[in-house]
Amino acid sequence: MPEPLPAAPLPGAAELPALHAALDDWFAANARDLPWRAPECTPWGVLVSEVMLQQTPVVRVLPVWEEWLRRWPEPSDLAGEPAGEAVRSWGRLGYPRRALRLHAAAAAIRDGHGGLVPGAYAELLELPGVGSYTAAAVAAFAFGRRETVVDTNIRRVHARLVLGSALPSQALTAAEMRLAASLLPADPGASVRWNASVMELGATVCTARAPKCGQCPVRESCAWLAAGEPAPTYTPKGQAWHGTDRQVRGAVMAVLRLAEDPVAPELFYRAPADLGFEPQGIAIPLAALHRLNAAPEQLERALAGLLGDGLAELHLGGVRLPA
Numbered sequence: 001m002p003e004p005l006p007a008a009p010l011p012g013a014a015e016l017p018a019l020h021a022a023l024d025d026w027f028a029a030n031a032r033d034l035p036w037r038a039p040e041c042t043p044w045g046v047l048v049s050e051v052m053l054q055q056t057p058v059v060r061v062l063p064v065w066e067e068w069l070r071r072w073p074e075p076s077d078l079a080g081e082p083a084g085e086a087v088r089s090w091g092r093l094g095y096p097r098r099a100l101r102l103h104a105a106a107a108a109i110r111d112g113h114g115g116l117v118p119g120a121y122a123e124l125l126e127l128p129g130v131g132s133y134t135a136a137a138v139a140a141f142a143f144g145r146r147e148t149v150v151d152t153n154i155r156r157v158h159a160r161l162v163l164g165s166a167l168p169s170q171a172l173t174a175a176e177m178r179l180a181a182s183l184l185p186a187d188p189g190a191s192v193r194w195n196a197s198v199m200e201l202g203a204t205v206c207t208a209r210a211p212k213c214g215q216c217p218v219r220e221s222c223a224w225l226a227a228g229e230p231a232p233t234y235t236p237k238g239q240a241w242h243g244t245d246r247q248v249r250g251a252v253m254a255v256l257r258l259a260e261d262p263v264a265p266e267l268f269y270r271a272p273a274d275l276g277f278e279p280q281g282i283a284i285p286l287a288a289l290h291r292l293n294a295a296p297e298q299l300e301r302a303l304a305g306l307l308g309d310g311l312a313e314l315h316l317g318g319v320r321l322p323a
């Protein structure tokens with residue numbers, strides 16, 4: 001059951017232009033220089049960046065994004081290669097199902113849109129793996145459309161700046177979407193800059209753990225500061241990693257990404273030397289996997305999960321990335 005938003009006076013029509021202008025000026029002077037924001041970046045580049053950035057920090061996304069766009073400058077370039085190549089090139093961004101979804105979206109763009117990323121929210125939403133956030137973000141940032149973009153950073157800024165809460169509710173609510181829509185400038189160009197600047201403020205200043213309110217361009221209007229910085233009403237769940245199935249899956253994927261041939265399943269369970277193997281090219285990720293000392297049941301779950309998700313397949317008695 002989502003938490004109700006606390007009652008708070010929303011900025012009136014008279015206050016909104018000042019908020020818009022303050023963030024506009026701040027963004028012009030402080031926005032990070034990111035390649036997917038460059039005027040020459042294609043809608044495909046924006047779509048790839050939005051999918052990669054969903055669960056991975058900018059610094060890790062940058063080199064992989066650049067490599068993807070160099071290798072697959074158009075959706076049809078990616079669609080023309082096996083899905084396994086997308087997974088292999090995903091590197092260590094995590095949540096590699098996103099690579100499969102981008103590959104499927106590229107194929108849908110090639111087959112249903114003449115190879116060009118569509119610009120309308122409804123068409124974007126129909127692409128495989130594209131949800132409401134990604135569709136709105138691509139329509140806004142790649143096509144200049146007036147869309148209500150709401151990601152984690154924007155939700156946190158709205159919660160503090162407007163509602164006076166330390167954190168947004170634990171699940172996205174219809175009330176938050178209405179609030180975001182009510183704050184959006186009417187002019188499409190201004191709405192794009194507003195979306196981008198609020199997102200950037202949340203990523204760099206109004207951060208989750210330690211907001212830098214002294215550097216904030218809208219601190220005079222901030223409801224959370226005015227309320228005396230009330231504590232959060234819940235503790236955000238951390239993302240456990242060490243010892244988890246996700247860690248083991250990641251280690252298995254690291255082996256598969258480097259393997260030129262299908263990997264014999266027993267290599268995941270026992271050291272190659274014990275089996276009389278000399279693994280070519282995968283000795284380092286295999287050693288890293290074995291250092292985890294994962295129980296056989298956990299390895300079993302990891303392999304079954306990867307096979308079930310289509311991130312790996314059985315071939316000639318071994319395991320490999322999907323062809």
Ligand code: SF4
Binds near residue numbers: 222223224
């Ligand atoms: S003043 Fe602080 S809490 Fe308020 S919006 Fe700015 S950074 Fe966030």
